[in-house]
Amino acid sequence: MCIHQALAARLTGTLSLAAISAIVMLAGPLRSAGADDRRFTFVEESRHHPPAGGLEFEQGILWGADAKEDSKFERLDFRHEIEYGLSDRIQVALDALEWHWQKDAQGHETKYDASGAEIKFRLLDPVTDVIGLGFKTEIEIGRESLHWENVFIVDKVIDKWEFCYNFVIEPDWEGPRYFKYEDSGGELANRFGVSYELSPAWFVGGELIHEIPLPDWKSGEKQNLFIGPNFSYRGHNWAITTTALFLAMGGRDEAQFKLQTIFEIDF
Amino acid sequence: MVMILSALNGCASRPVPAVDQRLIALGQERGASAEQLRRGRELLVTACAYCHTPVYPTSISMERWDKALPRMIEKAQLHAADEADIRAYIIAARATEGGSSH
Numbered sequence: 001m002c003i004h005q006a007l008a009a010r011l012t013g014t015l016s017l018a019a020i021s022a023i024v025m026l027a028g029p030l031r032s033a034g035a036d037d038r039r040f041t042f043v044e045e046s047r048h049h050p051p052a053g054g055l056e057f058e059q060g061i062l063w064g065a066d067a068k069e070d071s072k073f074e075r076l077d078f079r080h081e082i083e084y085g086l087s088d089r090i091q092v093a094l095d096a097l098e099w100h101w102q103k104d105a106q107g108h109e110t111k112y113d114a115s116g117a118e119i120k121f122r123l124l125d126p127v128t129d130v131i132g133l134g135f136k137t138e139i140e141i142g143r144e145s146l147h148w149e150n151v152f153i154v155d156k157v158i159d160k161w162e163f164c165y166n167f168v169i170e171p172d173w174e175g176p177r178y179f180k181y182e183d184s185g186g187e188l189a190n191r192f193g194v195s196y197e198l199s200p201a202w203f204v205g206g207e208l209i210h211e212i213p214l215p216d217w218k219s220g221e222k223q224n225l226f227i228g229p230n231f232s233y234r235g236h237n238w239a240i241t242t243t244a245l246f247l248a249m250g251g252r253d254e255a256q257f258k259l260q261t262i263f264e265i266d267f
Numbered sequence: 268m269v270m271i272l273s274a275l276n277g278c279a280s281r282p283v284p285a286v287d288q289r290l291i292a293l294g295q296e297r298g299a300s301a302e303q304l305r306r307g308r309e310l311l312v313t314a315c316a317y318c319h320t321p322v323y324p325t326s327i328s329m330e331r332w333d334k335a336l337p338r339m340i341e342k343a344q345l346h347a348a349d350e351a352d353i354r355a356y357i358i359a360a361r362a363t364e365g366g367s368s369h
Contacts, residue, residue, distance in 0.1 A: 036318050047317065051344050127316055159280055160320050200319035234318070236338050266342075 037239035039203050039232050041260040043164050043193035046122045046134030046153045049083060049091035055267040056083040064255030073255065075102040077113075089122040095140060114142030126155040126162070145174045146181050162205075166191040188212040195232070203232040207243050211250075224250030226258065237266045280320040283311055284360045294359030306349075307356025314343045324360035332357055 036047045041060070050056040060079035067073040077100045083093040095116035102109055118138035126132025134153035140146070148171050155164035168189035173181035189212065195205030206229050213221040230243035245258040284290060286305045294304045311321045327335075332354070340350045 054344075128313070197319055200322060237342065 037232070037234050037264055038241045038262060039162055039195040039205065040164065040193040040207055040230060041241050041243040041262050042207050042209055042226075042245070043191045044120075044134070044136055044151045044153050044166050045162070045164055045193075046124070046126055046132040046155050047157075049120060049122070050085035050266060052085045052087050054085045057081070057265045057267070058083060059263045060260065061262075062258060062260045064258045066256040067253055068256065069252040070105050073102075073104045075100055075255065089125075091120045093118045093120075093138075095138070098140065098142075112142075114140040114145065114147070116140035116147075126157045131156050143178045144176065145172060147172045160197040162193070162195045162197075164191075164193040164195075183216070185213075185215040186217060187214060193230075195230070201234045203234075205230050207245065209245065213251075222249075222251040224254050226250075228258075239264045281323050281326075283308060283321050283323055284363060286356070290359050290363050293362040294355060297355070297358055297362070299355035299359060303352050304356050304359055307352035307354070308360075310345065310349055310353050311356065314345060314349070315339065317343070324357045325364050329358075329361070 036045070036049075038048050039045060058079070058081040060077075060081070062075075062077040062079075064075045064077075065073065078098070079095065080097045081093055081095050083091055085091055095114070095118065097115060098113040100111060100113055102111075116139055118136060120134060120136040122132070122134045124131060124133040132153070132155040134155075136149075136151040136153065138147075138149045138151075140149070150169045152167045153164070154166075155162065166189070168191065169186070170189070171184065171186040173184045175182040190210040192208040193205060195203050197203050206227070209224070209226040211224040211226075212219070213223070215221055225248040226245040227248050228243060228245040230241065232239060232241040240261065240263050242259065242261045245260070247254055247256045247258075286301070286308050291301045291304060294301070299307075315321050322335075324332075336350055336354060340346075340353075
């Protein structure tokens with residue numbers, strides 16, 4: 001067994017342990033906890049979810065442009081998601097539709113990518129507990145790819161500040177034929193976010209994304225580091241959050257600039 | 268590290284007033300019970316704090332409180348009784364600093 005397979009096996013073990021821990025902790029007495037809108041777009045927060053019984057629609061748009069190997073590269077990713085609060089600390093979501101428009105040296109295309117489902121648990125609350133802990137797992141199934149994203153969330157709200165860290169394990173399977181996934185690989189990522197509350201409606205901060213691509217679970221591809229500012233505004237039953245990320249280091253096929261906006265509406 | 272902590276401290280919000288004898292007396296003059304005032308403060312520093320730091324009672328006008336409270340009560344999925352308790356606490360806390368209840 002090579003070191004990468006051993007790593008993959010260890011990650012699977014870690015995921016199983018996390019899932020068991022989540023179930024054990026959630027089986028305990030539930031304490032009432034609140035829900036909140038986003039402060040970040042790339043970084044996941046443990047307390048961002050609709051309240052118990054509440055519905056939220058999220059519209060995400062990610063614009064990426066100007067790859068080093070293709071200056072004409074431009075891509076827009078659209079995500080339409082419906083979230084539901086199962087309890088004060090469990091959220092499920094349906095990623096109804098993910099599609100993209102892309103332009104590059106070869107031309108342009110508009111294509112459906114995937115649909116998916118996710119579940120998110122909040123184990124400890126970042127406002128009332130010493131530290132917030134959460135876990136999100138999401139499966140996206142497309143005609144030519146299957147992604148399984150697992151996000152471990154550690155965050156803390158200190159007065160007007162919020163600090164958030166994610167460790168992401170994302171195995172994926174791909175193949176050129178419909179639903180025949182032949183190649184398996186994955187990606188690890190570290191995500192950091194800091195946000196400051198200017199007023200109850202306005203938040204500003206920054207996000208840092210460190211991606212470690214592992215094609216065939218073998219290292220070798222260049223790691224990517226994105227960093228940039230963000231802001232969030234909250235209306236009565238809606239919120240908008242935007243992050244602009246710049247590629248500090250990374251592969252030549254990566255967009256030099258990314259702008260992600262997520263629009264939330266509560267029902 | 269010291270600089271970061273100093274910066275964090277400098278940007279910290281002002282803690283909302285405790286429910287002491289003076290605040291209770293001023294609240295009772297306006298028809299609120301001590302229990303109602305304690306509950307109002309508790310809601311302000313817990314339910315409201317899930318989305319943002321608690322707003323200091325005198326930092327905005329009572330007119331703005333009147334506009335914001337019903338919307339926030341709905342957003343936080345609280346009840347009319349909760350709104351009455353928070354309002355009673357805000358009015359009493361404003362009175363301790365000579366603030367208007369209107």
